[in-house]
Amino acid sequence: MDPETAFQGYLDGALETFGIEADEAERAVMRGVWHLYEAGMNRLIDADLTEVELEADLDLSRSPEA
Amino acid sequence: MTALDLSLRDQARAIAEGEVDPTELLESCLERIEERNPALNAVVAAFPEESRRMLAEAPEGPLHGVPVLIKDEWPLPWRAERVAAAQVLADLQPGESGPFRALRDAGAVIAGVANMHELGSGSTGAVSVYGPARNPWDTERCPGGSSSGPAAAVAGGVVSGAVGADGLGSIRYPASYCGLTGLKPTFGRSAMDGHHLPHTETIVSGGLCRDAGDCRLLDSVLFGEELPAGKPSRLRIGVARDPFWDCTPGVAEACESSLEALRQELDGEVTELELPHEPLYLPAALLVAQSEEAAVLTPENLNSLDPELSVINRGLMKLRALLPGTLTARAFLVRALARRTLADLFQRVDLLAWPATPAVAPPLSDPAVELPSGLTTADPSNARQGTLANLTGIPGISVPVGLDQGMPVGLQLLGPWGSDALLLDAAEALEHATDREFVELRPAAVA
Numbered sequence: 001m002d003p004e005t006a007f008q009g010y011l012d013g014a015l016e017t018f019g020i021e022a023d024e025a026e027r028a029v030m031r032g033v034w035h036l037y038e039a040g041m042n043r044l045i046d047a048d049l050t051e052v053e054l055e056a057d058l059d060l061s062r063s064p065e066a
Numbered sequence: 067m068t069a070l071d072l073s074l075r076d077q078a079r080a081i082a083e084g085e086v087d088p089t090e091l092l093e094s095c096l097e098r099i100e101e102r103n104p105a106l107n108a109v110v111a112a113f114p115e116e117s118r119r120m121l122a123e124a125p126e127g128p129l130h131g132v133p134v135l136i137k138d139e140w141p142l143p144w145r146a147e148r149v150a151a152a153q154v155l156a157d158l159q160p161g162e163s164g165p166f167r168a169l170r171d172a173g174a175v176i177a178g179v180a181n182m183h184e185l186g187s188g189s190t191g192a193v194s195v196y197g198p199a200r201n202p203w204d205t206e207r208c209p210g211g212s213s214s215g216p217a218a219a220v221a222g223g224v225v226s227g228a229v230g231a232d233g234l235g236s237i238r239y240p241a242s243y244c245g246l247t248g249l250k251p252t253f254g255r256s257a258m259d260g261h262h263l264p265h266t267e268t269i270v271s272g273g274l275c276r277d278a279g280d281c282r283l284l285d286s287v288l289f290g291e292e293l294p295a296g297k298p299s300r301l302r303i304g305v306a307r308d309p310f311w312d313c314t315p316g317v318a319e320a321c322e323s324s325l326e327a328l329r330q331e332l333d334g335e336v337t338e339l340e341l342p343h344e345p346l347y348l349p350a351a352l353l354v355a356q357s358e359e360a361a362v363l364t365p366e367n368l369n370s371l372d373p374e375l376s377v378i379n380r381g382l383m384k385l386r387a388l389l390p391g392t393l394t395a396r397a398f399l400v401r402a403l404a405r406r407t408l409a410d411l412f413q414r415v416d417l418l419a420w421p422a423t424p425a426v427a428p429p430l431s432d433p434a435v436e437l438p439s440g441l442t443t444a445d446p447s448n449a450r451q452g453t454l455a456n457l458t459g460i461p462g463i464s465v466p467v468g469l470d471q472g473m474p475v476g477l478q479l480l481g482p483w484g485s486d487a488l489l490l491d492a493a494e495a496l497e498h499a500t501d502r503e504f505v506e507l508r509p510a511a512v513a
Binding site for chain 1: 253343365388400406458483
C-alpha cells in the first residue's frame, strides 16, 4: 500500500473511531500537512532512542548540565 | 521625522529629559495608526481612552510615556485576546497578563493590539480573522508570523517597539521578513502570565524593535531585570550548513557576509560543525508544541468548531487529535536528546548562526519559496530554521543583515540558556561592524 493510501485509511478509521467529523476540505488539509512532515515523523518513529533518558527535573530555562 | 520615529530608548530618554511631551507622543501615535494602518492592517484594536488613562497613571520607569503595541495573544484589563481567530478552545476573559503588568509597571502606554497569524499556527501571517497584516516593505508580501502585527507596525513606523510571542519561531520569522531585530528569550525568563496556554513549554514573550538596543530595553522590561550590555570578543561561532543553509542565494550571500563582518568585529572564529540528530528536532518540536493544547481537542469541541475558523486550522486541530501518543512520547525523548546535544555543543562554541528564514517574505497570495532543495511552502522551511530554540529552551535572535529582491534578510544567532544579553551584545556588534546600515534601512513607504 502506498503511503498516501495508508494515511487516508488511518485518517478515515481514526475519525470514525473517535467520532470526529471532517469535511473534504479539512481532510485535504490533514493529508497535506501530514505529507509535509511525514518523512520527519517516520524518522522519529524509526530512531533508536533506547539510550535516551528524560530529564528528572526538567528546567527549560537552564542547561541540562546545570 | 517626528518623536514617534525615534528609537524606543530615545523616546524614553527624551520624555525623561522633558524634550518630548508624552501626551503629544501618544496622540501622534494614535494619529499614525489611523494614517498607516489601512495599508498595513497591523493594529486590530486601538482604545484611545484606555491608552490615555495608562499614560495619566504611568509610573516613572524605563519606558515612561512610550507607546507600544502588544500582540493579540494576551488579555488586557479591558479586552480579552482573540488570538486572531473566530474561536479559541479556551475561556478568554479580560484581565491583567504578565506582559501587560510588565509594560504598565515600566510606565509604557499600550496604544493598541497587534494582529497575528490565526491561533499562532503559521510562520507567514497570511491567515487572520482580521485579514492578514501586510509587510511594509511590500504590502503584497507576508509580514511573517505569527507575530505579524507587531513586526508590521514597527517596520511601518507606527511604534518603535511591540511585544510578540515565539512558540515555534514566531518572533524571529516576522523580524526577518520585516527587517527588524527580534529576540526569542530563554524559556521562562520573560513575562508570560495570563497566556491561554498556561502550561506551555515552548512559548515566550519577547520584543520586536528596529535594533538590538531597543530590544534590550523592551526585553529587560519583559524580563523584570536589566539585560546588561557588554562587549564580547573572541566569540566562537558554530555554523551547521546542513540543512540550515539551504536558502536562496541572496539570503545566503547576505548572511555569509554579515557573519564574516561579525567574526572580524569580535576577533572571533567561525567553525563548521554538524548538529547531531538534527532530522529529529523539527518533528519533535512540532509534536511537543501541539501537545500543549491536545487536552481540549475532544470530539465534542472539534465537531462544533466555528466555520469562520480557517479550514487550515480546523484541519490542523483535527489532525492533532489523531496523532498517535507514541509519536509525542518519542518527541519528549528527542527534546532531552537535543538539550544534551546542545549543552555539549555549547562547550565548543559560544553561538550558532544560520539564516532566520531561508528566503525573503513570499507573496501573501502564494506563500511558497524556491530553495536549492526545491519548491516548498514557507511554513516547513521556516520551521526548520526556528524550532530548535523552542524545543530546547535556548534563546535566539534575528538580526537584519541586508536586502534580497528589495526585501529584508535576517541572520539568526542562537546561544546557550541564559545568554540573552550575549545575543543582544552580538547583534549590537554586528550593527557596529556594518555601520548600522541594515538597522537604519526603512521601507520606501515610511522612509
